[in-house]
Amino acid sequence: xxxxxxxxxxxxxxxxxxxxxxxxxxxxxxxxxxxxxxxxxxxxxxxxxxxxxxxxxxxxxxxxxxxxxxxxxxxxxxxxxxxxxxxxxxxxxxxxxxxxxxxxxxxxxxxxxxxxxxxxxxxxxxxxxxxxxxxxxxxxxxxxxxxxxxxxxxxxxxxxxxxxxxxxxxxxxxxxxxxxxxxxxxxxxxxxxxxxxxx
Numbered sequence: 001x002x003x004x005x006x007x008x009x010x011x012x013x014x015x016x017x018x019x020x021x022x023x024x025x026x027x028x029x030x031x032x033x034x035x036x037x038x039x040x041x042x043x044x045x046x047x048x049x050x051x052x053x054x055x056x057x058x059x060x061x062x063x064x065x066x067x068x069x070x071x072x073x074x075x076x077x078x079x080x081x082x083x084x085x086x087x088x089x090x091x092x093x094x095x096x097x098x099x100x101x102x103x104x105x106x107x108x109x110x111x112x113x114x115x116x117x118x119x120x121x122x123x124x125x126x127x128x129x130x131x132x133x134x135x136x137x138x139x140x141x142x143x144x145x146x147x148x149x150x151x152x153x154x155x156x157x158x159x160x161x162x163x164x165x166x167x168x169x170x171x172x173x174x175x176x177x178x179x180x181x182x183x184x185x186x187x188x189x190x191x192x193x194x195x196x197x198x199x
Contacts, residue, residue: 014118015116015117015118015130016075016076016116016117016118016119017075017076017114017115017116017117018073018074018075018076018114018115018117018119018128018132019073019074019075019076019078019079019082019112019113019114019132019154019157020071020072020073020082020112020113020114020117020128020132020133020135020136021055021060021071021072021073021074021082021083021085021086021089021110021111021112021136022069022070022071022110022111022112022113022136022137022139022140023051023069023070023086023089023108023109023110023111023140024068024069024070024108024109024140024141025047025068025069025093025106025107025108026106026107026108026109026145027107028044028067028068031043031104035102039102042098043096043098043099043102043104044067044068046096046097046098047068047093047096047106048065048070050092050093050096051065051070051072051089051092051093052065052070054085054088054089054092055070055072055085055089058074058081058082058084058085058088059074059078059081060072060073060074060081060082060085061073061074061126063125063126063127063128064125064127069137069140071133071136071137072085073117073119073128076114076157077157079112079114079154079157079158080157080158080161080163080164082112082154083112083148083150083154083158083161083164083187084163084164084189086110086111086112086148086187087110087148087187087188087189089108089110090107090108090110090146090148093106093107093108094106094107107145107146108145108146109140109141109143109144109145109146109147109148110140110143110147110148110149111135111136111137111139111140111142111143111148111149111150112136112148112149112150112151112154112187113132113133113135113136113139113150113151113153113154114132114151114153114154114157115130115131115132115135115153116130116131116132117129117130117132117133118130134177135151135175135178138175138176138177138178139151139173139175139181139184141175141176142173142174142175142184147186148186148187149169149173149184149185149186149187150166150184150185150186150187151181151183151184151185152183152184152185154185155183155185155187158187161190162190163189163190164187164188164189164190165187165188165189165190166185166186166187166188167185167186167188168183168184168185169184169185169186172184
């Protein structure tokens with residue numbers, strides 16, 4: 001068995017600091033049970049394509065999608081863009097054309113994390129490995145429908161933003177494999193008087 005393992009790299013692998021956005025669709029299993037399979041597949045295709053285009057428009061790079069979840073990343077110094085992309089995704093998905101035709105109201109959960117990772121191409125696809133990726137998945141799972149949660153590093157990186165505000169969650173969040181996380185924030189856009197709140 002040992003001879004099947006790949007050799008370790010002879011030189012240190014370069015790491016980078018990055019922000020990760022994870023969003024997933026609330027109630028996708030119920031939708032899959034409710035809709036004809038061709039309708040569900042078309043809806044998921046439009047959903048994923050919309051998020052790819054939206055995240056790339058904000059300067060992000062989509063790493064992967066798995067069914068109803070999409071993961072993208074930004075350099076750590078672009079934390080504000082990452083959070084804005086996550087917040088914008090809520091409104092964009094709520095206005096998804098095919099969902100409207102099917103009489104559906106869609107909602108997302110979102111999360112933004114940050115930290116050190118290794119990136120590289122595996123099987124021809126860009127991938128990232130490191131704790132922030134796992135944390136983004138868990139934090140997204142802990143968000144309420146319509147909510148975007150961020151870690152303390154992301155919140156600090158956006159402290160000077162005039163477009164974002166953050167509210168510390170009143171209770172610690174219990175996340176599988178991470179335990180009790182006390183410093184988790186809900187991200188919101190700073191709105192002017194003539195704007196309606198979205199995401």
